[in-house]
Amino acid sequence: MTARDWDAEIDRWTERFREIADPPEPFATALREGWTPEARQTLIDEASTYAEHTEGLLAQITSAGWDLVRFDAKFGSCGTCEKYVGRAYSLTGEHPELPSPPPLPICPACRHTLNLLTPFFLQSTGRDIDDLAAESVPFDERDR
Numbered sequence: 001m002t003a004r005d006w007d008a009e010i011d012r013w014t015e016r017f018r019e020i021a022d023p024p025e026p027f028a029t030a031l032r033e034g035w036t037p038e039a040r041q042t043l044i045d046e047a048s049t050y051a052e053h054t055e056g057l058l059a060q061i062t063s064a065g066w067d068l069v070r071f072d073a074k075f076g077s078c079g080t081c082e083k084y085v086g087r088a089y090s091l092t093g094e095h096p097e098l099p100s101p102p103p104l105p106i107c108p109a110c111r112h113t114l115n116l117l118t119p120f121f122l123q124s125t126g127r128d129i130d131d132l133a134a135e136s137v138p139f140d141e142r143d144r
C-alpha cells in the first residue's frame with residue numbers, strides 16, 4: 001500500500017468542495033478564510049492516523065477470515081462520500097458479486113467505518129448477497 005499524498009489530496013478536495021453545497025469542516029472554514037498551516041497539519045495528522053487505524057482494523061478482520069463489510073457513516077458524510085453509505089463490499093474478493101471497498105478516509109474530512117457484515121446479521125435483515133450486489137456502489141476513481 002503506497003502512502004497517500006495528503007497535501008495533494010487536500011488541495012484537490014478544497015477545489016472540489018467549492019462546487020458542493022455545505023462542505024464539511026475544516027474545508028468550509030478554509031474556503032472562507034484560506035488554509036492556515038496549523039489547520040492543514042491537523043487535518044493531515046488526523047486523516048493519516050485514521051487511514052492507518054482503518055488499515056489495521058481491516059487486516060484484523062480479514063485475517064480472522066471475514067470478508068463482508070458495510071460502509072457506515074456514524075459521524076456524517078460529505079456530499080461526495082454519501083453515495084457509499086450503507087453499501088456492502090468484499091474485502092478479500094471472496095464475494096465477487098461485490099466490489100472492493102473504497103479507501104478510508106475517502107475524502108480527508110469524512111470518518112467512515114467499514115463494519116463487519118456477518119451471515120447471521122445479513123439473515124436477520126431478510127436479505128442476501130444478491131440483494132446487496134444489486135444495490136452495490138463500486139468506488140469511483142474520480143473520488144480519489
Ligand SMILES: [Zn+2]
Pocket residue numbers: 077078079080081082106107108109110
Ligand atoms: Zn467525504
